[in-house]
Amino acid sequence: MGNASNQPVRTLLTNATLIDCVQPKAVANAAVLIENGRIREIRTDGSTPAAEGATRIDLRGAYLMPGLWDVHIHPDYYLPHEMPLADQVTLFGHRLMAALTESGITGLRCAGAHHYMDVAWKRAFDSGQYVGPRLFASGHFLTTTGGHFLTSGHALECDSPYGFVKAIREQIKNGVDHIKLNLSGGILGPAWDLHRHSFLLQDELKAAFEICHLREFKVMAHATNPEAVKNAIRLGAHSVEHGYILDDECIELFLKHDTWYVPTLAISHLTPDQANNDWEQRWVKQRNMAHALCCRADAASDVHRDGFAKALKAGVKMALGSDIRPLKDAALLELGLWVRDGATPWQALVAATRNGAAVCGVGDELGTIEVGKLADLIVVGGNPLEDIQNVRQLKLVLKDGVVVSDKRA
Structure with missing residues (x-):
């Protein structure tokens, strides 16, 4: 990298209160030197690194932390006749960029997108055409005929072992990072799409997971009841999404197989009867969900909360994913729900930083503030x-050491 004269590009952040997401504490009077997009030096003894030619930014005691991650997202859901595809792709990119600059969400993992629009935006961001978050793409999610969330446009309906194998090979050919399999139903959907129901037959499951393992692609498994969760974990899922109903054996299997859990509390918790602060109430009003779906969410909420709390207490590896939109609000709402359901602020922060990067396979480069990391x-x-x-009090966002959003007065 470097500039024309081969001098390193340096930024020095001073007077920071550092939350590195390695140690559960805030350290005052810290200084961080960034060189060519990486963290070069961290000082916590009140001294400042020598940094000739650096751009100096005095943080005046504000809290410096890793960027946030949301590891279960979808583009907005539009039926093709409602909005032309080109407009949908453009809007998705705009919303991704807004998540970065408006809320400090520096990493996102997609859980289903039609026409590979997530792959397109990932390439646009990676190539530097646009400034946006780090994006991990799934392409379509795969379910069965009469499967989960068909109205989203993100679903591919597959049947028979070879039907799944062919669809997975198509996703791989089109440049996805991971494979999203919907093994069961959901809370929000038509009467035949129920979260207590599993959708795939054993031979379909085995074939789908086998081809993913052969091609070394991680499986992001939508699994919402104990049978689906256990199948996903035993067959080698990288992460289990939702887990609305977990029994004790599920928790044991998570720990035994070292599988990630992304609980997406927002799906069962954000209804008019459960919203309990201004942000949640505003979101619920704008979402305007059908009464019947609110009833389904309310009915599922307690069991979801209890499973989440049990997994947290047991030490299951967990990362934060919202599964709601708009993306700039989603992770912030989910963080609040984690804490409401019994996580400490520290546990929630780690889930949304260090663990978010780790579940996406980039924990050695991102997710904490350590020397050598991006x-x-x-x-x-x-x-x-x-x-x-307080994560809502955003002042600055840096990506690769460059300020991409400055909200200081």
């Missing part, structure tokens, strides 16, 4: 370890 960082005005909602 400088995807945010600065917030209040201490999120005291109140998780």
Whole structure:
């Protein structure tokens, strides 16, 4: 990298209160030197690194932390007749960029997108055409005929072992990072799409997982009841999404197989009867979900919360994913729900930083503030370890050490 004279590009952040997401504490009077997009030096003894030619930014005591991650997202759902495809692709990119600049979400993992629009935007961001978050693409999610969430446009309906194998090979050919399999139903959907129902036959499951393992592609498994969760874990899923109903054996299997769990609390929790702060109430009003679906969510909420709390207490590896939109609000709402359901602010922050990067396979490069890592960082005005909602007080966003959003007065 470097500039024309081969001088390193340096930025020095001073007077930071550092939350590195390695140690559960905030350290005052820290300084961080960034060089050519990476963290070069961290000082926590009150001294400042020598940094000739660096751009200096005085954070005045504000909280410096890793950028946030949301590891279960979808583009907005539009039926093809409602909006032309080109407009949908453009809008998706706009919403991805807004998540980065408006909320400090520096990493996103897609859980289903039609026409490979997530692959297209990933390439656009990676090539530097646009400034956006780090994006991990799934392409379509795969389910059965009469499977889950067909109205989204993101689903491919597959049947028979070879039907799944062919669809997975198509996803791989089109440049996805992981394979999203919907093994069961959901909370929000038509009467035949129920989260207590599993959809794939054993030979379909085995074939789908076998081809993923042969091609070394991670499986992101939508699994919402104990049977589906256990099948996913035993067959080698990288992550289990939702887990609305978990029994004790599910928890044991998560631990035994070291499988990731992404609980997406927002799906069962964000209804008019459950929203309990201004942000949640505003979101629920704007979402305007059908009454019957609100009833389904309310009915599922307690069991979902209890399973989440049990997994957390047991030490299951967990990362934060929202499964709602708009993306700039989604992860922030999900963070609040984690804490409401019994996570400490520290556990929620780790899930949305270090663990988000890890579930996407880039934990050695991102997710914490450590020397040598890429400088995807945010600065917030209040201490999120005291109140998780302080992540909303966004001041600065840096990606690869470059300021991409500055909200300081």
